[in-house]
Amino acid sequence: MAIDSLLAMRDQIPALRKVNYLNSGWSGPSPLRVVDRVVDYLRWEAEEGPTAPHVLARARTLHEEVRLAVAATFNAQPDEIVTTANTTEGINLVLNGLPWVAGDEALTYTFEHHSVIVPLYHLRERMKIRVRFVRLEVDDRPETIVAKFEAAMTDATRLLALSHISYSTGLRLPIEAICAMAHARGAQVLVDGAQTAGHIVLDLAATGADYYAFTGHKWLLGPDGAGALFVRRDRMPHLQPTAVSIHAAASFDVEGAYVPKTGSPDKFQLTTVNAGIFHGFLEALAIYRDVGPAAIEARTRQLGLLLRSKLETIPGVTIFSPSHEETASGLVSFRVGALPAREVVDRLWERGRIVVRAVDAPSVVRAACHYFNTEDDLEALVAEIAALA
Numbered sequence: 001m002a003i004d005s006l007l008a009m010r011d012q013i014p015a016l017r018k019v020n021y022l023n024s025g026w027s028g029p030s031p032l033r034v035v036d037r038v039v040d041y042l043r044w045e046a047e048e049g050p051t052a053p054h055v056l057a058r059a060r061t062l063h064e065e066v067r068l069a070v071a072a073t074f075n076a077q078p079d080e081i082v083t084t085a086n087t088t089e090g091i092n093l094v095l096n097g098l099p100w101v102a103g104d105e106a107l108t109y110t111f112e113h114h115s116v117i118v119p120l121y122h123l124r125e126r127m128k129i130r131v132r133f134v135r136l137e138v139d140d141r142p143e144t145i146v147a148k149f150e151a152a153m154t155d156a157t158r159l160l161a162l163s164h165i166s167y168s169t170g171l172r173l174p175i176e177a178i179c180a181m182a183h184a185r186g187a188q189v190l191v192d193g194a195q196t197a198g199h200i201v202l203d204l205a206a207t208g209a210d211y212y213a214f215t216g217h218k219w220l221l222g223p224d225g226a227g228a229l230f231v232r233r234d235r236m237p238h239l240q241p242t243a244v245s246i247h248a249a250a251s252f253d254v255e256g257a258y259v260p261k262t263g264s265p266d267k268f269q270l271t272t273v274n275a276g277i278f279h280g281f282l283e284a285l286a287i288y289r290d291v292g293p294a295a296i297e298a299r300t301r302q303l304g305l306l307l308r309s310k311l312e313t314i315p316g317v318t319i320f321s322p323s324h325e326e327t328a329s330g331l332v333s334f335r336v337g338a339l340p341a342r343e344v345v346d347r348l349w350e351r352g353r354i355v356v357r358a359v360d361a362p363s364v365v366r367a368a369c370h371y372f373n374t375e376d377d378l379e380a381l382v383a384e385i386a387a388l389a
């Protein structure tokens with residue numbers, strides 16, 4: 001798709017009229033169509049009566065509709081998709097649903113997000129497992145990354161839990177090769193896809209991942225509160241839900257009989273959800289498919305590398321993102337002299353209505369380049385950084 005078609009979406013994203021938005025890695029600005037779909041559904045539900053038969057009939061098929069759309073968008077089977085509120089929920093469902101025994105080991109890496117680290121530490125306290133970190137560098141090549149993970153594996157390693165794209169550096173991991181290596185060593189892989197769904201072309205079957213958690217509210221530009229977890233079909237029966245509702249029961253009675261569901265993603269589903277939010281998620285997925293995953297991946301990577309090359313020329317700026325095309329993404333992190341990252345973020349907002357974020361460890365400023373961003377957006381950021389530096 002031509003750049004003009006990508007940029008045509010700008011008119012449909014109201015936030016872009018007011019701000020230079022470079023923070024879709026935290027939360028993406030929704031197109032009006034997404035917001036309208038949420039609001040229209042909620043209004044319809046309120047006007048018709050939430051438990052009127054025709055409203056209930058629509059609500060009953062909602063999860064199935066979302067599973068179909070997620071599966072079609074990211075190449076999975078609908079019965080491999082669990083609907084969630086966000087990435088962190090999916091990560092927790094997997095970590096707490098596996099049959100750990102004391103002494104088992106989970107492996108992650110040093111640029112990992114706290115949504116992986118804290119649930120792993122929680123598990124360590126609860127189940128007496130070991131949590132180990134692989135030290136990666138932003139300029140590690142794909143083969144080096146795989147080799148580092150392989151070297152860290154032991155006979156006790158049961159799971160690799162890792163982000164496909166690191167939130168703090170934008171480093172893209174060779175996930176297919178990591179999954180193949182882990183499986184050859186008898187370990188499973190949980191991928192945190194918070195920074196990938198909507199950003200790079202995502203083929204869930206091809207990744208080889210056993211579990212893949214992501215959200216709709218970041219790169220997919222959906223509303224807050226809707227995401228999904230992929231559980232490979234052969235893993236589904238073995239992943240235990242830790243919180244259940246009637247949806248986990250194949251049958252039960254008040255005499256003690258209970259037959260749980262095993263192979264169905266229903267077993268993770270709790271009770272009432274905000275259906276409007278999931279309709280917004282469906283709209284966001286439809287827009288994403290229309291705009292074109294391959295074009296979005298190419299554009300975000302190109303903008304990321306462009307921003308990187310511009311920042312590199314400013315004395316005093318240090319880059320913390322990959323320079324190699326195969327590991328680069330739309331996320332670019334940097335430091336401006338000795339200025340605290342949070343101060344840079346505040347100043348960019350005050351001086352230019354530029355929205356970026358600070359990351360604490362490592363302490364960096366992070367810009368997220370999405371397909372709707374323009375070269376002018378990047379120029380404006382670079383000019384302000386040059387002035388600050």
Ligand SMILES: Cc1ncc(COP(=O)(O)O)c(C=O)c1O
Pocket residue numbers: 025026085086087088089113115116163165166167192194195214215227
């Ligand atoms: C790598 C990574 N994992 C997890 C999360 C948490 O995402 P969510 O709010 O969808 O749980 C984020 C959010 O920034 C992230 O970047």
